[in-house]
Amino acid sequence: LYYLSLSGHSHRARLFLSILGADVEQIELGGGDLRTAEFLRMNPFGQVPVLVDGDAVIADSNAILVYLAKKFDRKDWLPESAVEAAAVQKWLSVAANEIANGPCAARLITVFKASFDPEDTIAKAHKVLRLVEQALAGRDWIAAKGPTIADIALYSYTSHAPEGNVDLSDYSNIRSWLARVEALPGFLPFAETPVGLRASAANG
Secondary structure: OEEOOOOHHHHHHHHHHHHHOOOOOOEEOOHHHHHOHHHHHHOOOOOOOEEEEOOEEEEOHHHHHHHHHHHOOOOOOOOOOHHHHHHHHHHHHHHHHHHHHHHHHHHHHHHHOOOOOHHHHHHHHHHHHHHHHHHOOOOOOOOOOOOOHHHHHHHHHHHOHHHHOOOOOOOHHHHHHHHHHHOOOOOOOOOOOOOHHHHHHHOO
């Protein structure tokens, strides 16, 4: 697995690999490594993570989650019933769209100095977090009775939303759900960065 430690997309893959207890070599890259000809042959989009498994080269974090669930025949993590499979796919799409354009983008401003508009991205973050909060009302997991790859896909950037100045204090369902993810056997923490609200907390 090729990854960047501060990438939430990378963390999704690393978290699921850890939960599965998979035997995998993890290769941490630097930002410049993503532009090398060797890496671009693996993923022409120049993005992490990339999973190489024999002749299979899987780019895109959500695709890696699906690949791993299928490879290890973990139907608990990728249910096959029509309703639950559709629910998982819906939340994978939310992770790739609304979460990426909200909590992820807000964090990119503070961690990587991205030139997005802070007010706009924080507003987008709260819009999707309100929807996730509503979806978690009266349930432990986002797509099924047990944890699925949808929970993995949503976790990383949601848990680190405060780094992008997105306050989670009003989202009790989300905070309880984050704690449940963190209690899963094999849980792997996502490296914290002392920026945004996390910097405020660190400074007392």
